[in-house]
Amino acid sequence: MTGGTRKRGSTWSYYFDLGKVGGKRQKKEKGGFKTRKEAEAALVRALSEYNHSGQVFTPAEITVSDYLDQWYELYCKPNLKYNTQVGYLRITEKHIKPKFGTYKLKSITPAALQEYANDLKLNGYSKSHMSGILSVFQSALDYAVEPLHYISANPMKLVKYPKVERKPRERIILTMEEWQHIISRFKDTRFYIPLMIGFYTGLRISEAFALTWDDIDLNNRTLTVNKQIVKRNFGADVRKTVEQSGKREQRSSWYFTTPKTSSSIRTIPFGDTLYNTLKAEQTSQKKNELKYGEFYTIHVLKKETDEKGNDMQRIVSVQKCAESQLQRIRLVCIAENGQYTSTDSFKYCSRIIHKEMQLAFDYHSLRHTHATMLIEAGADVKNVQTRLGHTNIQTTLQTYVHDTEKMGQRSVELFEQLTTARPS
Numbered sequence: 001m002t003g004g005t006r007k008r009g010s011t012w013s014y015y016f017d018l019g020k021v022g023g024k025r026q027k028k029e030k031g032g033f034k035t036r037k038e039a040e041a042a043l044v045r046a047l048s049e050y051n052h053s054g055q056v057f058t059p060a061e062i063t064v065s066d067y068l069d070q071w072y073e074l075y076c077k078p079n080l081k082y083n084t085q086v087g088y089l090r091i092t093e094k095h096i097k098p099k100f101g102t103y104k105l106k107s108i109t110p111a112a113l114q115e116y117a118n119d120l121k122l123n124g125y126s127k128s129h130m131s132g133i134l135s136v137f138q139s140a141l142d143y144a145v146e147p148l149h150y151i152s153a154n155p156m157k158l159v160k161y162p163k164v165e166r167k168p169r170e171r172i173i174l175t176m177e178e179w180q181h182i183i184s185r186f187k188d189t190r191f192y193i194p195l196m197i198g199f200y201t202g203l204r205i206s207e208a209f210a211l212t213w214d215d216i217d218l219n220n221r222t223l224t225v226n227k228q229i230v231k232r233n234f235g236a237d238v239r240k241t242v243e244q245s246g247k248r249e250q251r252s253s254w255y256f257t258t259p260k261t262s263s264s265i266r267t268i269p270f271g272d273t274l275y276n277t278l279k280a281e282q283t284s285q286k287k288n289e290l291k292y293g294e295f296y297t298i299h300v301l302k303k304e305t306d307e308k309g310n311d312m313q314r315i316v317s318v319q320k321c322a323e324s325q326l327q328r329i330r331l332v333c334i335a336e337n338g339q340y341t342s343t344d345s346f347k348y349c350s351r352i353i354h355k356e357m358q359l360a361f362d363y364h365s366l367r368h369t370h371a372t373m374l375i376e377a378g379a380d381v382k383n384v385q386t387r388l389g390h391t392n393i394q395t396t397l398q399t400y401v402h403d404t405e406k407m408g409q410r411s412v413e414l415f416e417q418l419t420t421a422r423p424s
Helices: 036-051 064-079 082-100 110-122 127-145 176-185 192-201 238-243 272-295 343-357 363-376 381-388 393-400 405-420
Strands: 004-008 011-021 024-033 222-225 228-233 252-257 266-269 297-305 311-319 327-329
Touching: 004 036, 011 036, 024 036, 064 082, 064 127, 082 110, 082 127, 082 228, 110 127, 176 192, 176 343, 192 272, 192 363, 228 343, 266 381, 343 363, 363 381, 381 393
Parallel strands: none
Antiparallel strands: 004 011, 011 024, 222 266, 228 252, 252 311, 297 311, 297 327
């Protein structure tokens, strides 16, 4: 099938036969070209696209850069959460494309990838950072094997990850003295409530700052995690977010999104301390709304769709005097005047703790501390797993429950009791 060109009036057109549909001949024709040469060049491109099922390239010729763009459109956008898309794009744009982007996909060999992996280690990348880069490339190449069949095998599967000594982790478990210092320091600030929630429930930061008063049952002393908070650009795709990295984002906002996993959806009971704190805060917020009147900041939900066509909810802040037909929500983590206390706002709190107490603190420290204290006290590990919202109990044991001196001493005491016990 070659097609042809012809002159129609003052311009040139190209044409070629398509496959028959319902036994009837189909034809493709496009005109408007100024010269015969332009029409012939356009015909070559159109035939190439038609002969490869809409692709404008042959799989054997595609570069790594072009393939990664296609992988993002075909796989990442329909299947991955927004933050994961951002992470994958940053890795491909910053690391993989600069190294391999101009090479043909079929030319990538295990030797070249092994050399790259070794270079990452020599350049001082941590084990987790190096593994993150290589695993993203491996995932992309897996897709090129199946279902696309661009290459017959994934060369990354033959690469041996270089051994990297894991640096000692900075302490992230708080003592009760350190906790009392922190909570006293922020007693009358907007950070008091999120600190209390994190310490007494072990919530992730994205879960704690997504709580509304509808999620809290003061009568039964439970809170329900059914969503999380995420910051993203509205009216823009993930690529725009990555392009704006390091720049001020003018059109970013906070959104409610689904929890991290299905196991993250959970109801957590809490005790008297947090109950009294939340009850007092709820009363205080009602008084502050009366105090600030029409200048009080409230929050409403605006329904939008993400890049996958799924519904999502943007949190919009407005003054109370502004009339809105959108659904109002009552966020738990807010300032005195109603303004949202976000995960970005909390970074200030972390910096103060770093500076004044010289602690390697972030919000996740509260989660680690919560889990470790429960295990030290003899809590059932399965229950701790449920409270933290982990899918796998191994995550609870290996990542969040640390071997402390108190645990060691408790083991000694238990064994001593077992070996000295006398039959009655």
